[in-house]
Amino acid sequence: MRIGFGGMLAVLVCLAGAPSRAADQPGFTVDGQVRQTLHPNAADVQKLPVIELEVAFEAQGKMQKAKFKGALLLDILNKAEIVDAEGKGSAFRHAIEVASSDGYAINLAIGEFHPFLEGKQVLVAYERDGQALESMGGLRVVVPGDKHGARSIRDLVRITVK
Ligand SMILES: Nc1nc2c(c(=O)[nH]1)N[C@H]1C(S)=C(S)[C@@H](COP(=O)(O)O)O[C@H]1N2
Numbered sequence: 549m550r551i552g553f554g555g556m557l558a559v560l561v562c563l564a565g566a567p568s569r570a571a572d573q574p575g576f577t578v579d580g581q582v583r584q585t586l587h588p589n590a591a592d593v594q595k596l597p598v599i600e601l602e603v604a605f606e607a608q609g610k611m612q613k614a615k616f617k618g619a620l621l622l623d624i625l626n627k628a629e630i631v632d633a634e635g636k637g638s639a640f641r642h643a644i645e646v647a648s649s650d651g652y653a654i655n656l657a658i659g660e661f662h663p664f665l666e667g668k669q670v671l672v673a674y675e676r677d678g679q680a681l682e683s684m685g686g687l688r689v690v691v692p693g694d695k696h697g698a699r700s701i702r703d704l705v706r707i708t709v710k
């Protein structure tokens with residue numbers, strides 16, 4: 549069967565008009581002690597206030613310098629709303645586990661990035677040195693101030709509030 553001109557046009561319009569989202573975008577889950585489990589992708593993260601951060605960290609014995617662009621982890625967690633299961637009114641009891649697709653995971657205390665306490669600008673980054681991270685191992689969590697790159701976790705897939 550041949551596709552007529554109209555059919556071809558429909559296919560082209562369909563391809564051109566397909567919004568770049570969901571399946572072809574790196575995304576992750578926010579779950580655990582939250583009111584709302586979220587499944588944001590890179591486009592959702594890009595809608596949040598943009599933060600740019602220059603960091604230096606050691607990796608495999610070498611210093612790396614990089615400029616990351618992303619959103620605050622705090623802004624994402626505020627959308628999910630951390631619960632206080634024990635009802636004592638303190639979000640600071642919780643810890644955040646950040647996991648990657650390769651099974652690598654790290655931990656953060658809320659106090660490290662909460663503005664009442666250390667207030668570090670922990671990012672969920674989608675760009676490194678002007679290049680989309682999509683082509684470099686997906687979304688990346690960046691923890692400013694860390695001397696080693698161990699918590700600069702690539703290909704973020706899950707943020708769990710414990
Ligand atoms: N997903 C994932 N992220 C990871 C790691 C890993 O094994 N898996 N290793 C970490 C370590 S130990 C370092 S030093 C840095 C290295 O950063 P680079 O990928 O920019 O070289 O990545 C971190 N992020």
Ligand SMILES: [Mo]
Binds near residue numbers: 606607608696697698
């Ligand atoms: Mo490392």
